[in-house]
Amino acid sequence: MQIQLKNIRIVLVETSHTGNIGSTARAMKTMGLSSLYLVAPKTLPDEQAIALSAGANDIVESAVVVENFNQAVADCSLVIGTSARSRHLAIPQIDPRGCGKQAVRYAEQGGKVAIVFGRERVGLTNEELLKCGFHLNIPANPDYASLNLAMAVQLVSYEIRMAMLGSRQSEPTTLVTEVNEKPTQQELDYFFNQTEQLYRQLNFIQNSGVMPKLRSLYARADLRKNELNILQGMLAAVKKSTVASE
Known part of the structure; x- marks a missing residue:
């Protein structure tokens, strides 16, 4: 205990x-x-x-x-x-x-x-x-x-x-898998920082109210690490495409 x-x-x-x-x-x-x-x-x-x-x-x-x-x-x-x-x-x-x-x-x-x-x-x-x-x-x-x-x-x-x-x-096996698949707060913060940086670059975010709503959305989604990795990959692909088109 x-x-x-x-x-x-x-x-x-x-x-x-x-x-x-x-x-x-x-x-x-x-x-x-x-x-x-x-x-x-x-x-x-x-x-x-x-x-x-x-x-x-x-x-x-x-x-x-x-x-x-x-x-x-x-x-x-x-x-x-x-x-x-x-x-x-x-x-x-x-x-x-x-x-x-x-x-x-x-x-x-x-x-x-x-x-x-x-x-x-x-x-x-x-x-x-x-x-x-x-x-x-x-x-x-x-x-x-x-x-x-x-x-x-x-x-x-x-x-x-x-x-x-x-x-x-x-x-127990199911619970171990579920908890181990959860991202840490540091990993989530990194993702949100990268998201905000890219979205501001694309002029999608123009005020301070968007990111809190996105954080709430992803909190309700209860992301797993593999899902967060997919989102990170999507961000990287969009960023690469943006750089290539400049």
Whole structure:
């Protein structure tokens, strides 16, 4: 179980208060999670973070600090982004229970999973959410949906543990193949960058609204690596043809 759970990371983006880092570490450790990534925290973990970790200081001290969102999820085949409010984005929605099942499904077969929590005040940006395969929303009381960061992490971590305890691998071979065929976030980002570069060159993209819609389209398609390779080949062929005609 521990080996599988190590494939699931909690990512905190631009935390303002170090105490939230410590409280998050505590929430994670109670449910068996240990991989914590910090994206450009306002302040690095300090004594307050250690104090509020309540014995989970090992998670705080081993936290991986990176500069941006892309670095935190580059090697992951499943990225789930959280948001406290509904967004008008064409991204598959998921609740904490569904999040736990999806995360465990990938982790059991060796896939790396990132569950991303945004800034305390404003959450994740739309651009960051568009890079996620699922949009996680906690269905709290709409009249008082006041969850702090550590509470949200605790809820999600609990559902991950429950999914792990109740998992049944009825078709392991099929699942292994499916997860291994998923492209990483880094591979997807490369494809989208190449797509935008070519489409702008062809004057197909003339404003900033096109790429988010394309990202949403491909997210719903749930691409496999061989399908992404076909799309990359199509881009290369169009680029070659364009150069030849100049």
